[in-house]
Amino acid sequence: MGARSPRDWLTSLPDNRICSLRWQSILRYAAITFIVSVTLSGVFLFRRPEGFLRSGGSHYFEYFWNRTANHPIDKLISDAHTFHENLLKERSFDIPAAATRYRERRGRHPPPGFDAWFRYAKEHDAIIVESFFDRIYADIAPFWGLDPRVTAERASSWEHVVRVRGGVANGTGNTEGKVPWLQLWTDLVAEAAPWLPDVDMPINYMDESRLIVPWENVSDLVGKEAAGRSIKLIDDVVTKYSGLAEVDAVADEAQPYHPKWLGGSYWNLTRVACAPDSPSRTVAPIENFEELPVFPDDWSPDYAYKGYVENFTSAMDPCVQPHLRGMHGTFAEPLTMSTSQELIPLFGGCKLTVNNEILIPGAMYLTDDPFYSGGDTHGPPWRQKIDGVVWRGVASGGRNKKENWSHFQRHRLIEMLNGTTVASMEENSSRTMTFEMPPVRKYDFPRRQERTIGTWLEKFANAGFVNLLCFPDDSDCAYVRPYFTELQGIPMKEQYKYKFMPDVDGNSFSARFRGFLLSTSLPLKATIYAEWHDDRLVPWLHFAPMDNTFQDLYAILDYFTRDRKGDKSARFIAEEGRSWGSKVLRREDMLLYVWRLLLEFARVCDEKRDVLGYIDDLNMI
Known part of the structure; x- marks a missing residue:
């Protein structure tokens, strides 16, 4: 007699037996479903929240937080979650989408080499959201108001430079007795060098930031950048960088350009870089630091919500907080001070919101x-x-x-x-x-x-x-x-x-x-x-x-x-x-940031910068 199928076996059982088996199955599956559901809820809510958010659990998050909200921080956490969830909706998954978002946000074509940059990002599972790179454009914008050749020559002749030529990166400059920052940054740039144009990255080797250009000067330079911003017609676009052959031809004779370095009160230099209507612009520095620090009365800044920081960018800004001149060592007495009010190309790991260096990941983030x-x-x-x-x-x-x-x-x-x-x-x-x-x-x-x-x-x-x-x-x-x-x-x-x-x-x-x-x-x-x-x-x-x-x-x-x-x-x-x-602070992410930054800096140093761009995605249409 041949083997019976499961259906034949089931139909041969008495009705009450079938009913019993069905109920056992239902109860068993219900129990399993309940256990899995509870487990996943706990894991998603308290262990891997961003995975939870993308799987459609945001409504449960809002319900959990808002139904128990009785503290200002509850609202701040909930708002942060919503902001981040909306931010992720702007993620680009292919080159056409990334290039389109670039044009929409920057008002220009992406720089040449944008395709290789995005291909690396895709291959390394990078999360690409255009606003993640806003800092690059804020830092680069004033240089569009300067002569490109002058910027290129000053970048090339600095004492410590990460130099890319012919797809190879080298660090130049005497680092004897200094921290190994130049080598750390050079090693990072070297990973992208085969896809980079010839470009120079001059390094600030001090802890402190060095450039504070007066607000009026920066506004004028940024205004020139905005006025010249446009998306050129495809036939007018140049897709290859001009290179630095002319700069290199005179490099042996060039001396590092040093603007006038200033000392004195760092607060006085800082407040001049604040907008004329900002609270700190007219506040004089503290003359007697032997007096104890004074905390502001009834301090209720716009960047805070019921006493807690809501806008972290504004919370960093000394221009809206005159009292910081007496509450931070930077304004009391910096360890070293060599500051200029002239805009020169200089890259560093951090800066005040009023400083004019070009930011790169701090070298200490690159060390093991x-x-x-x-x-x-x-x-x-x-x-x-x-x-x-x-x-x-x-x-x-x-x-x-x-x-x-x-x-x-x-x-x-x-x-x-x-x-x-x-x-x-x-x-x-x-x-x-x-x-x-x-x-x-x-x-x-x-x-x-x-x-x-x-x-x-x-x-x-x-x-x-x-x-x-x-x-x-x-x-x-x-x-x-x-x-x-x-x-x-x-x-x-x-x-x-x-x-x-x-x-x-x-x-x-x-x-x-x-x-x-x-x-x-x-x-x-x-x-x-x-x-x-x-x-x-x-x-x-x-x-x-x-x-x-x-x-x-x-x-x-x-x-x-x-x-x-x-x-x-x-x-x-x-x-x-x-x-x-x-996911976003890996070495690969730091490389992608510096890679894109150097594409932009190479463009701003190029005589043909106004027509340079990447347009291959438009040719696909």
């Missing part, structure tokens, strides 16, 4: 040094972390000395995280050398009302300097010894065991921010320095932003630690930041 990255270890899962905040570093930020140290941002952070100091302030209703307690009318939460922030910090915070960097060297740091004690360092990989990691400026930007973002901890970021990646990171979704006064520090930490929802919010941002950072 675990001091900056923490190595291959990025911390344990959130549930296994220490419920606390950690910070270790040196007392940098400028030249701190007896007369001015109370105005430095890192000193303020460490005092604010010192439980003993804060408890004494709460008990005596006093202030300390670097800060005042945040006003309770703005940051009203139980620990602030009950005056228990200090006792909480004694257990919660582990923060301190490993080197006080006092000036002069023979001062023995007597002027800060009553307030600070040098602590043992903690390797980055050990710091990642804590949930919360504040990140504030040193002499310039903090080179640890990328490492923090890629960890499993939550970065709390305050800075006045812009970086290459700013347009691809969303505050309150990838990190928690802080005001540069740090007056919101306690309230932010309280929100994330007061209850289960706060902890889930912290975990959500920490894990989303890590996941997103692993």
